[in-house]
Amino acid sequence: MGLTSSSTGVGAALTGLARGEGPLVALAGNPNVGKSTLFNSLTGMRQHTGNWAGKTVACAAGRCRGGLCTLVDLPGTYSLLARSAEEEAARDFICFGGADAVVVVCDATCLSRGLDLALQTIETGARVVVCVNLMDEAGRKGVALDLTLLSERLGVPVVGTAATGRRGRAELLEAIASGGSAGGMRVKYPEAVEAAIARIVPCLERLAGGRVDARWLALRLLDPDPSLTASAERFLGISFRGDGELRSALAEAGLGLLREGLGPAKLRETVASAILAAADGVCEGAVVKSESRPALDRRLDRLFTGKLTAYPLMLALLAGILWLTVSGANYPSALLGHGFEKLECLLSAALSGAPRWLRGALVEGVFRVVAWVVSVMLPPMAIFFPLFTILEDAGWLPRAAYVLDAPFRRCRACGKQALTMCMGFGCNAAGVVGCRIIDSPRERLLAMLTNGFVPCNGRFPTLIAMITMFCAAGAAASLKAALLLTGIMVLGVAATFAATRLLSATVLRGKPSSFTLELPPYRVPQFGRVIVRSVLDRTVFVLGRSVAAAAPAGLVIWLSANVTIGGETLLALCARLLDPAARYLGLDGVLLLAFILGLPANEIVLPIAVMAYTSQSTLSGLGGLTELRELLVSQGWTWTTAVSVMLFSLMHWPCATTLLTLRRESGSAGMTALAAVLPTAFGAAACFLFNLAVRLLG
Ligand SMILES: Nc1nc2c(ncn2[C@@H]2O[C@H](COP(=O)(O)OP(=O)(O)OP(=O)(O)O)[C@@H](O)[C@H]2O)c(=O)[nH]1
Numbered sequence: 181m182g183l184t185s186s187s188t189g190v191g192a193a194l195t196g197l198a199r200g201e202g203p204l205v206a207l208a209g210n211p212n213v214g215k216s217t218l219f220n221s222l223t224g225m226r227q228h229t230g231n232w233a234g235k236t237v238a239c240a241a242g243r244c245r246g247g248l249c250t251l252v253d254l255p256g257t258y259s260l261l262a263r264s265a266e267e268e269a270a271r272d273f274i275c276f277g278g279a280d281a282v283v284v285v286c287d288a289t290c291l292s293r294g295l296d297l298a299l300q301t302i303e304t305g306a307r308v309v310v311c312v313n314l315m316d317e318a319g320r321k322g323v324a325l326d327l328t329l330l331s332e333r334l335g336v337p338v339v340g341t342a343a344t345g346r347r348g349r350a351e352l353l354e355a356i357a358s359g360g361s362a363g364g365m366r367v368k369y370p371e372a373v374e375a376a377i378a379r380i381v382p383c384l385e386r387l388a389g390g391r392v393d394a395r396w397l398a399l400r401l402l403d404p405d406p407s408l409t410a411s412a413e414r415f416l417g418i419s420f421r422g423d424g425e426l427r428s429a430l431a432e433a434g435l436g437l438l439r440e441g442l443g444p445a446k447l448r449e450t451v452a453s454a455i456l457a458a459a460d461g462v463c464e465g466a467v468v469k470s471e472s473r474p475a476l477d478r479r480l481d482r483l484f485t486g487k488l489t490a491y492p493l494m495l496a497l498l499a500g501i502l503w504l505t506v507s508g509a510n511y512p513s514a515l516l517g518h519g520f521e522k523l524e525c526l527l528s529a530a531l532s533g534a535p536r537w538l539r540g541a542l543v544e545g546v547f548r549v550v551a552w553v554v555s556v557m558l559p560p561m562a563i564f565f566p567l568f569t570i571l572e573d574a575g576w577l578p579r580a581a582y583v584l585d586a587p588f589r590r591c592r593a594c595g596k597q598a599l600t601m602c603m604g605f606g607c608n609a610a611g612v613v614g615c616r617i618i619d620s621p622r623e624r625l626l627a628m629l630t631n632g633f634v635p636c637n638g639r640f641p642t643l644i645a646m647i648t649m650f651c652a653a654g655a656a657a658s659l660k661a662a663l664l665l666t667g668i669m670v671l672g673v674a675a676t677f678a679a680t681r682l683l684s685a686t687v688l689r690g691k692p693s694s695f696t697l698e699l700p701p702y703r704v705p706q707f708g709r710v711i712v713r714s715v716l717d718r719t720v721f722v723l724g725r726s727v728a729a730a731a732p733a734g735l736v737i738w739l740s741a742n743v744t745i746g747g748e749t750l751l752a753l754c755a756r757l758l759d760p761a762a763r764y765l766g767l768d769g770v771l772l773l774a775f776i777l778g779l780p781a782n783e784i785v786l787p788i789a790v791m792a793y794t795s796q797s798t799l800s801g802l803g804g805l806t807e808l809r810e811l812l813v814s815q816g817w818t819w820t821t822a823v824s825v826m827l828f829s830l831m832h833w834p835c836a837t838t839l840l841t842l843r844r845e846s847g848s849a850g851m852t853a854l855a856a857v858l859p860t861a862f863g864a865a866a867c868f869l870f871n872l873a874v875r876l877l878g
């Protein structure tokens with residue numbers, strides 16, 4: 181069976197996934213058990229991984245090393261009785277996605293929970309391989325597993341792996357190559373349930389024609405879940421209601437169950453506990469635990485989530501990361517700046533024969549803006565991304581979400597918004613996609629609309645540059661800068677709360693839903709992989725995007741600074757028109773124009789402003805922030821201008837990529853517009869009030 185089920189719900193989730201030659205193998209399992217880590221290791225691809233539940237929100241496909249098969253990395257799911265859209269996508273793929281085999285990845289440190297899903301998957305009739313991952317962690321925690329016994333009991337191949345290393349990879353590939361086993365252990369339900377199943381199976385065997393396991397489908401129809409029924413009907417191309425014989429068999433079986441006191445809720449409970457008991461039974465004697473939860477984990481949790489310690493520690497961690505970023509970025513930034521200065525001389529010399537306009541457009545336009553973006557952006561990104569990812573890999577992120585749950589609840593939102601907010605620190609577009617982990621549509625919208633309030637990596641360098649040039653000088657400048665930057669972040673978080681509260685009191689009214697957030701065990705981060713991957717993937721990706729936006733923007737700015745209309749350059753004309761409005765915000769026309777032209781990528785706002793200024797006066801060099809400060813001061817900047825730029829940079833419309841992502845994820849142009857208007861209104865109000873206060877006090 182190929183990936184032909186595009187009419188099932190999973191079709192949409194899998195649009196664009198390439199189905200290559202060879203069998204299709206799905207990687208399923210509970211959240212945070214290492215599915216994506218295994219997927220990356222087996223395919224050489226780079227799915228996002230991290231130590232918290234719910235990172236993978238869409239299916240991803242990749243070719244297994246050696247061309248053995250096509251692997252599909254599914255979102256985490258606890259059960260085939262799906263509750264969220266991602267769980268539905270995973271369930272539909274397992275049940276109707278046409279996978280030739282399903283690898284159920286389990287956590288060796290809490291195996292029975294994973295086996296619960298494995299037994300449900302076996303029931304669907306799929307060919308299954310059970311992969312017991314995190315064997316290294318199990319070893320450290322004193323959990324011993326008898327994989328041979330497990331395999332005998334389950335009736336399917338069981339392989340132990342440690343996905344962060346290579347342990348078990350060859351065995352897993354071998355098991356995948358053998359195609360798994362379809363004849364695994366079947367859960368035995370109480371007699372009344374078995375009788376009801378037996379009553380319907382013949383009808384379903386006729387209707388399904390072997391394409392779906394009749395016993396499994398019978399059980400699902402006895403406790404109907406509308407989304408699963410719809411997926412099954414689409415997959416089989418039939419209507420269950422339309423079949424009179426099935427209808428009467430179902431009614432009869434339902435009556436029989438009712439006579440035994442098994443109404444729909446009770447039936448669901450009975451089935452769930454039978455599977456749980458079976459999973460526990462499989463583990464009995466095959467899994468031996470010496471300790472439940474390490475003392476160090478408990479002690480760390482008391483610190484990171486304790487009433488008195490949680491917030492100070494969170495702030496200290498943030499300030500620490502920012503301090504490392506600011507102090508570490510200075511030197512390479514200056515070095516890159518000088519390098520580019522030399523390169524500019526060489527380029528100018530090489531182009532000395534070219535016409536003046538071409539030299540101007542290429543060197544003063546494209547090259548300068550790109551050089552600025554690279555020398556100012558690259559170092560802080562290359563430091564911040566890996567540091568943040570290390571915290572994520574260690575398991576700190578869900579602790580932050582746990583602590584921030586209470587304030588988010590007070591704003592009638594969901595604590596998981598803290599997780600999506602943290603993802604926004606890297607990139608708001610990624611933060612918006614990450615909002616899929618929030619089940620309630622209202623709360624998901626709240627999180628999406630307010631994601632832009634946390635500064636993404638495109639805005640960090642602007643904030644750092646402003647602080648370094650105008651607000652933190654003298655002794656311990658890096659420390660002062662880091663503390664100020666922490667203050668700005670806290671302001672962004674406070675604005676997120678305010679905007680969330682405002683939205684939940686107006687356009688998105690409703691009560692907060694309850695959710696369970698898992699606190700995963702702390703894990704030693706994979707330092708090497710994190711550093712290499714976050715520098716190579718994230719940093720280079722963001723940088724590439726900004727350079728791609730910066731080059732044409734540089735050209736546009738250069739052209740508009742050299743095209744004159746009525747004796748005035750186009751740039752001066754636009755800046756003059758915007759100037760009165762900008763003055764209310766403590767900015768000037770050039771800056772407001774730079775913010776507007778920076779829509780494709782926030783990274784280019786400052787370089788555009790610099791370009792525009794230099795077209796009016798000259799920058800003594802690309803060297804560093806000292807020269808830039810001189811230039812800005814010569815344009816009438818004071819520390820209040822710098823603070824206004826920071827406030828507006830923190831709170832204004834998100835970049836075009838984020839807006840497009842928001843439009844796709846929310847499906848609403850109105851909500852996308854609101855996501856642009858809301859932070860802009862906050863930013864404009866903050867700038868206006870700040871400048872008013874300075875004028876009144878000064
Ligand atoms: N020590 C150890 N850590 C692992 C192993 N496998 C994965 N991890 C870590 O566990 C965390 C979760 O891994 P992921 O691959 O993101 O998990 P996932 O199952 O894809 O998670 P979701 O997409 O959220 O469902 C990451 O921090 C990994 O580095 C392993 O075998 N040993």
Ligand SMILES: [Mg+2]
Nearest residue numbers: 215216235236
């Ligand atoms: Mg994953």
